[in-house]
Amino acid sequence: xxxxxxxxxxTAVVVCYRDAPAxxxxxxxxxxxxxxxxxxxxxxxxxxxxxxxxxxxxxxxxSRDSKVxxxxxxxxxxxxxxxxxGMRIATGDAVxxxxxxxxxxxxxxxxxxxxxxxxxxxxxxxxxxREAPLLMRxxxxxxxxxxxxxxxxxxxxxxxxxxxxxxxxxxxLNSMPEKNRFLRGLRAWAGFRQTGVPYVRPERMFGRSSNSxxxxxxxxxxAIFSFSYAPLRMITVVALVTVVLSLGLAVWQVVFRLLYPVxxxxxxxxxxxxxxxxxxxxxxxxxxxGTYLAHIYxxxxxxxxxxxxxxxxxxxERAKHDNARR
Numbered sequence: 001x002x003x004x005x006x007x008x009x010x011t012a013v014v015v016c017y018r019d020a021p022a023x024x025x026x027x028x029x030x031x032x033x034x035x036x037x038x039x040x041x042x043x044x045x046x047x048x049x050x051x052x053x054x055x056x057x058x059x060x061x062x063s064r065d066s067k068v069x070x071x072x073x074x075x076x077x078x079x080x081x082x083x084x085x086g087m088r089i090a091t092g093d094a095v096x097x098x099x100x101x102x103x104x105x106x107x108x109x110x111x112x113x114x115x116x117x118x119x120x121x122x123x124x125x126x127x128x129x130r131e132a133p134l135l136m137r138x139x140x141x142x143x144x145x146x147x148x149x150x151x152x153x154x155x156x157x158x159x160x161x162x163x164x165x166x167x168x169x170x171x172x173l174n175s176m177p178e179k180n181r182f183l184r185g186l187r188a189w190a191g192f193r194q195t196g197v198p199y200v201r202p203e204r205m206f207g208r209s210s211n212s213x214x215x216x217x218x219x220x221x222x223a224i225f226s227f228s229y230a231p232l233r234m235i236t237v238v239a240l241v242t243v244v245l246s247l248g249l250a251v252w253q254v255v256f257r258l259l260y261p262v263x264x265x266x267x268x269x270x271x272x273x274x275x276x277x278x279x280x281x282x283x284x285x286x287x288x289x290g291t292y293l294a295h296i297y298x299x300x301x302x303x304x305x306x307x308x309x310x311x312x313x314x315x316x317e318r319a320k321h322d323n324a325r326r
Contacts, residue, residue, distance in 0.1 A: 002116060004117050005039075006040065008093055010037075010093065010094055011041070011092030013087060014026060014030075014044065014099070015046045015098075016050055016082075017054075018101075019054060020052040020054040023100065024061070026100060027043065029102075030106045031043075043068050044070075044090060046086045047072045048077060068312075069089070069312065071085050071086060071089070080305075083097050084174075085306050085308065087165075087170050088174055096163070096164045098162055102202070111123075113164070115195050115197060121166040121169050123163060124162065125160065125197055126158055126159050126198045126199070127160065127201045128199065129200045154188060155184070156196055169192055178299060179303065235288055239281075
């Protein structure tokens with residue numbers, strides 16, 4: 001059992017992109033939850049170069065509350081880099097990751113903390129239902145089950161980034177050097193004691209999601225190519241099936257010509273179809289290999305996963321400010 005007291009420090013990392021109207025509501029709900037839990041806390045808002053007035057809204061919050069830390073990225077690097085950016089300066093005994101659009105209900109943190117107190121190092125939100133169009137709901141369901149089947153580590157289904165991570169897990173994730181980060185996969189790979197808390201994921205409170213079916217397909221492929229060798233193994237299977245099929249057709253062609261020489265297919269049609277089929281298989285295999293090579297190329301360049309433009313109320317500066325007030 002982990003005791004939770006006034007000395008316990010929790011950090012909420014909230015990634016914001018087109019979420020300016022939701023920021024004040026997120027702040028109020030988070031502070032209400034932390035006050036109810038009776039813990040010390042900090043709230044790290046990561047402004048991932050949001051095109052709305054999120055910077056101004058966050059700056060105003062930071063000026064009013066020293067427990068609010070604001071990280072402004074130099075450009076949009078994506079949610080995974082945003083969470084990584086926040087985790088690397090988080091000082092809490094546990095870190096809670098939330099999207100800034102209020103689809104991750106802050107009130108669930110109380111349930112997360114109960115599981116954390118019971119000894120679990122990772123507590124993730126498990127989406128039992130998603131308020132979204134039927135096509136998107138089906139696509140998400142399919143992805144999580146396909147990802148679990150193909151991944152070389154056990155991946156919980158219907159579990160997004162919304163989670164509570166113990167300090168040991170945060171330190172482990174921060175030590176991982178890769179730039180193409182898929183946190184829910186890294187979280188599963190890290191191990192430790194993990195459990196899920198079911199919840200219904202609501203629609204965005206403000207605006208429309210920047211995600212689309214095409215972007216989600218790209219997101220899914222990134223996850224699969226990061227945590228699965230199944231596409232490479234499929235190349236071997238396709239190659240073996242093609243070779244066996246080709247040998248079988250060759251034998252059939254010879255036997256058929258000997259038995260029925262007049263009825264044997266002739267001309268360029270068969271040759272063209274076979275060439276197109278084999279060419280398509282080869283291009284597909286090259287595309288899979290090329291995707292893995294692209295991931296390797298991104299990693300060996302050793303570029304940072306994100307660039308921080310500015311930080312408001314950085315943890316070190318906040319400590320100096322609090323000491324000065326004392």
